[in-house]
Amino acid sequence: HGDAMPVHRLIEQQAARHPDAVAVLFGDASLSYGELNRRANRLAHRLIAEGVGPEVKVGVALERSLELVTGLLAVLKAGGAYVPLDPEHPAERIAYMVEDSKLGLVLTHSSLADRLVLPAGVPALALDTLDLRGMAQADPAVALSGESLAYVIYTSGSTGRPKGAANRHAALHNRLAWMQAAYPIDGADTVLQKTPFSFDVSVWEFFWPLMA
Numbered sequence: 001h002g003d004a005m006p007v008h009r010l011i012e013q014q015a016a017r018h019p020d021a022v023a024v025l026f027g028d029a030s031l032s033y034g035e036l037n038r039r040a041n042r043l044a045h046r047l048i049a050e051g052v053g054p055e056v057k058v059g060v061a062l063e064r065s066l067e068l069v070t071g072l073l074a075v076l077k078a079g080g081a082y083v084p085l086d087p088e089h090p091a092e093r094i095a096y097m098v099e100d101s102k103l104g105l106v107l108t109h110s111s112l113a114d115r116l117v118l119p120a121g122v123p124a125l126a127l128d129t130l131d132l133r134g135m136a137q138a139d140p141a142v143a144l145s146g147e148s149l150a151y152v153i154y155t156s157g158s159t160g161r162p163k164g165a166a167n168r169h170a171a172l173h174n175r176l177a178w179m180q181a182a183y184p185i186d187g188a189d190t191v192l193q194k195t196p197f198s199f200d201v202s203v204w205e206f207f208w209p210l211m212a
């Protein structure tokens with residue numbers, strides 16, 4: 001339904017209830033819910049300052065990392081929609097997706113800069129060198145509807161040029177609420193994030209456990 005709460009709001013509620021619980025594990029490193037939420041908030045406020053908001057698409061060119069999860073959450077919190085740009089993909093495919101999706105901004109890592117050829121006027125923020133210490137830590141208050149864009153994932157392009165499949169917040173919420181009802185998970189469970197984030201399955205691997 002149209003007034004379903006955006007998934008990042010449900011994650012914010014979890015962070016408020018269980019700030020010290022572990023939210024993300026990466027090798028020996030981990031982030032608590034409170035820390036993940038604060039990091040994502042600081043980045044979201046920076047994205048808002050850069051002009052990100054509803055219906056603005058933000059490319060995410062990051063390898064699997066704590067920053068990847070923080071970045072995806074920050075884009076949603078800023079009201080934008082994320083577009084995965086898998087650094088493993090050929091440069092021409094990435095260039096096509098950047099051009100086709102009309103990105104407002106790209107989040108990346110300085111080690112990946114040489115793989116990204118961005119059109120003039122599309123700024124790139126390297127998360128490893130970005131200083132966010134002055135940014136607010138509070139949850140951004142961005143008005144979104146269930147029809148607001150949440151993410152755009154490109155097809156494999158095996159039958160021609162890749163096409164972007166746009167998904168909206170109500171649809172994302174409904175899918176995850178259904179999964180939680182059908183296959184309930186709780187704080188004792190860990191979900192392996194095994195799918196490349198340029199595939200749709202990755203979406204529930206990221207957000208369902210954080211929400212539940």
